[in-house]
Amino acid sequence: MATRSRGTTALLAAAAAGTWLLVVNVLGTGQGPIWRHGPIWTLGALVGVSFLTAGTLAWRKHPRNRVGPLMMALGLAWLPQQLLLHPGGPLWALALCGMWAGVACHLFLAFPTGRLGFVSYRVVTGLAYVAALVLPSAQAATYLPLPLPLRHFTVALDASSWQVTVLISGVVLALTVKRWRQASVAQRRAVAPVTGASVVATITFAGDRVAGLFGPNPLQVPLSLVMLGAFMAVPLAYLAGLMRSRMDHGRVADLVVRLSRRERRETLRDELAATLRDPGMIVGYWTADQDRYVDADGRPVDLDPGPGRVVTRVDQGEAPLAVLVHDAALLEQPLLVEAACAAAALALENERLTADLRARLRQLAASRRRMLQWGEAERRRIERDLHDGVQQRLLSVAMTLGLAEAGTDPGRAVPLIGEAKAAVLAALDDLRAVSHGIHPPVLTERGLSGAVKELAAVSPVSVTCDLALDEPLPQSVESATYYIVNEALANVTKHASASKAWIRLTRDGGHLVAEVGDDGVGGADLTRGSGLAGLADRAEANGGKLTIDSPPGRGTVLKVVLPCA
Numbered sequence: 001m002a003t004r005s006r007g008t009t010a011l012l013a014a015a016a017a018g019t020w021l022l023v024v025n026v027l028g029t030g031q032g033p034i035w036r037h038g039p040i041w042t043l044g045a046l047v048g049v050s051f052l053t054a055g056t057l058a059w060r061k062h063p064r065n066r067v068g069p070l071m072m073a074l075g076l077a078w079l080p081q082q083l084l085l086h087p088g089g090p091l092w093a094l095a096l097c098g099m100w101a102g103v104a105c106h107l108f109l110a111f112p113t114g115r116l117g118f119v120s121y122r123v124v125t126g127l128a129y130v131a132a133l134v135l136p137s138a139q140a141a142t143y144l145p146l147p148l149p150l151r152h153f154t155v156a157l158d159a160s161s162w163q164v165t166v167l168i169s170g171v172v173l174a175l176t177v178k179r180w181r182q183a184s185v186a187q188r189r190a191v192a193p194v195t196g197a198s199v200v201a202t203i204t205f206a207g208d209r210v211a212g213l214f215g216p217n218p219l220q221v222p223l224s225l226v227m228l229g230a231f232m233a234v235p236l237a238y239l240a241g242l243m244r245s246r247m248d249h250g251r252v253a254d255l256v257v258r259l260s261r262r263e264r265r266e267t268l269r270d271e272l273a274a275t276l277r278d279p280g281m282i283v284g285y286w287t288a289d290q291d292r293y294v295d296a297d298g299r300p301v302d303l304d305p306g307p308g309r310v311v312t313r314v315d316q317g318e319a320p321l322a323v324l325v326h327d328a329a330l331l332e333q334p335l336l337v338e339a340a341c342a343a344a345a346l347a348l349e350n351e352r353l354t355a356d357l358r359a360r361l362r363q364l365a366a367s368r369r370r371m372l373q374w375g376e377a378e379r380r381r382i383e384r385d386l387h388d389g390v391q392q393r394l395l396s397v398a399m400t401l402g403l404a405e406a407g408t409d410p411g412r413a414v415p416l417i418g419e420a421k422a423a424v425l426a427a428l429d430d431l432r433a434v435s436h437g438i439h440p441p442v443l444t445e446r447g448l449s450g451a452v453k454e455l456a457a458v459s460p461v462s463v464t465c466d467l468a469l470d471e472p473l474p475q476s477v478e479s480a481t482y483y484i485v486n487e488a489l490a491n492v493t494k495h496a497s498a499s500k501a502w503i504r505l506t507r508d509g510g511h512l513v514a515e516v517g518d519d520g521v522g523g524a525d526l527t528r529g530s531g532l533a534g535l536a537d538r539a540e541a542n543g544g545k546l547t548i549d550s551p552p553g554r555g556t557v558l559k560v561v562l563p564c565a
Contacts, residue, residue, distance in 0.1 A: 040221070043228035044082050051075035054235030061242065066114025067107070071235055074103040095140035101165075101205070102132030104231070105172055108198040112191050112329070124171050131168060135161040162209050169206035173199060184308055185279060187329040193237035201230035269296065272324070275340050280309075282325040291547070293323050298362040301325065314341045448478040452485055452503055459489050459501070461518070466504040473512060477564045480542045481505070481514050484535050488516035488558050491531060496520025496556060511544075512564045517557040524550035524558075535560075 055071030062068060077100035080093040105128035109121045116122045138157035146154065176199060180188065204227035211219045273281040284293030284301030293301040303311055305325045312330075314322045322341075330337055401420050442451040449467045456463035473481075485503060492501050498520030506513050526532050526548055535558075539546040544562035 040224055040228065041082075043225065043232065044078070047228055047232045048075050048078035048082055050232050050235040051078065054239050057242070058238065065112075067111060067238070068114075070103060070107040070110065070114060071238070074100055074107060077103050091140050091143060094143075095137045098132035098136040099129075100132075102129040104198075104201070105129075105132075105168065107234075108172060108202065109175060111194055111198070120175065124168065124175065128168050128172075131161075131164050135164060162213055165209045166206045169202050172202055176202075184327050184329070185277075187308070187327060189277060190241070190329045193240055194234055197230055197233035197237045201227060201234060204230055272340060276326065276330055276337065278327045278330060280327065284323040284325065286320040286322060312337055312341075443475075443478055443482055448473060448481060449505070451478075451482050452505065455482075455486055455489055456503060460493050461489075461496075461498055462500045463489065464500070464502045466502065466506075468506045469512075471507070473564050476542060477512055477562050480538050480544075480562060481512060481560065484538060484546070484558075484560055485514060485516055487531065487535055491524070492516070492518045492520065492556075495524070496522075498555070507564070508561075510563060512560075512562045514560045514562070515557060517555060519555045521552070522550045522554050522556050523552045524548050524556045 051071045052075030055068045055073075055075060057068070058065065058071060059068030077096075080096040081100055083090065083093040084097050102125075106116070106125045109125055110116050116125055135157065138154045139161070141154040142151070142158055176195060180191075180195060183191070204223055208220070208223040208227050211223050269281060269283040272283060273279055282295065282301060282305075284295060284303075286292075287294055293303065295301055301323065303323065303325075305311065308328055309325055310328045310330075312324045312326065313320065314324065324337070324341070326337070401417070404417055404420070442454055446454070449469050452467060453465055456465050489501065489503075492498050496518045498518035501516065501518040504513075504515040504517075524532065526536055526546075532546075532548065536546040539560050539562065542562050544560060546558070546560045548556065548558050550556040
């Protein structure tokens with residue numbers, strides 16, 4: 001099928017070129033012998049044929065890209081210019097002989113996507129089309145018997161054509177240089193041959209127009225030859241780019257060999273970057289637990305890479321596997337990117353597993369570090385509470401009993417002993433409060449289900465409970481779940497503006513699944529604030545995972561999955 005398609009494309013290109021030459025010869029019949037500068041006529045014919053042929057091939061290969069139709073349009077618009085190379089060319093050909101220049105300006109500024117991406121490009125292209133139609137028409141009008149005022153106007157307009165041509169050519173050159181300086185390495189490599197030929201063609205076109213002001217001179221023929229050669233080089237450079245893209249596909253086979261033999265020590269990212277010729281490529285691997293893409297070291301990958309970069313997703317079946325953050329120029333070769341990804345699929349899967357492990361280790365290390373910091377802060381809080389509360393009350397008890405012991409009046413000792421007893425009871429209350437922060441007694445007394453029901457009962461928001469727990473759980477899981485549910489209900493009260501909430505506890509195989517939801521304002525985000533991040537750290541420290549579904553205006557559902565086997 002591929003061979004048949006290439007054969008059909010070649011036949012269409014040959015037919016288009018033959019038709020173009022036939023039209024030129026038919027329209028040129030009766031115009032006398034070919035102009036004395038035979039090479040100029042030949043080069044002119046080759047320019048038209050090359051643009052038409054290359055445009056046909058480009059349109060067949062990339063039907064959604066406008067470069068092919070623009071090249072074909074330029075080849076057709078070259079017909080009037082070619083007819084003027086015959087002596088005594090028709091007047092209509094003179095009036096239309098500049099249209100090719102407008103199409104050329106459009107092509108040069110729109111390459112390689114075929115689209116004018118900036119307003120400045122559209123403005124310059126529009127002016128080029130106007131000039132290409134108006135200025136040659138004014139020149140043709142000077143040969144007509146016009147009224148004197150109109151004749152003066154057309155002559156003045158024709159006399160100013162060289163200034164307009166030089167000005168538009170200069171602006172096109174400036175925009176081309178600016179685009180080149182802002183392009184990435186991959187973009188420059190993709191457009192270099194065509195851009196170089198178009199720059200030379202634009203400069204020589206303006207120079208040929210200026211040289212024509214001085215009448216017949218030795219510079220005219222060399223400039224015309226160079227200009228025509230440069231314009232003919234544009235479609236030839238584009239065809240060379242198509243051939244180079246076919247050679248690029250051959251590098252995919254080398255990639256398969258390198259990955260299978262493990263001959264090189266570079267990472268998979270380096271291999272893909274070398275194959276696709278994009279040094280700045282980033283490869284992100286999907287981690288289901290974190291619901292995001294990470295690089296080979298486990299760091300998150302930004303999926304909004306900025307201008308000039310795009311993201312291509314690589315899937316394995318229907319499951320996400322990886323993403324490539326690469327230069328936008330590679331969008332012109334989607335089959336190359338797809339082939340490289342298919343060739344590296346197995347290596348991508350292996351790298352994904354490694355990256356997932358590294359991401360988990362990095363996340364676990366960060367969670368443990370934060371938990372250690374939290375534990376140190378809690379230790380200092382307990383120390384402070386004991387020092388400022390229980391210790392001071394016990395010192396007060398000792399002093400009160402000392403006064404009672406030293407006194408000689410039994411009537412005075414009784415109140416002092418009562419005061420000491422009250423202080424001891426208060427110290428016991430302080431100790432209970434401190435111990436509650438370490439391990440809530442209600443967990444020991446009533447279990448997780450009873451403790452959660454007590455939290456729901458004292459919550460200011462109406463809370464319904466669905467607790468399907470029949471078997472005992474490890475103490476660490478009960479404690480972590482209790483504190484997470486407690487903090488989640490506190491967040492509902494403080495931030496959600498909810499009218500109702502619910503708690504659901506279930507066992508799914510070897511995991512405990514806890515959900516706390518509400519009908520509040522939503523918009524909760526794990527990345528903002530320390531409260532939710534602390535809950536996530538507590539879950540991860542116990543080998544679990546915490547997720548939040550909180551669309552704005554549609555409530556919040558906090559879900560925790562903890563291993564309890």
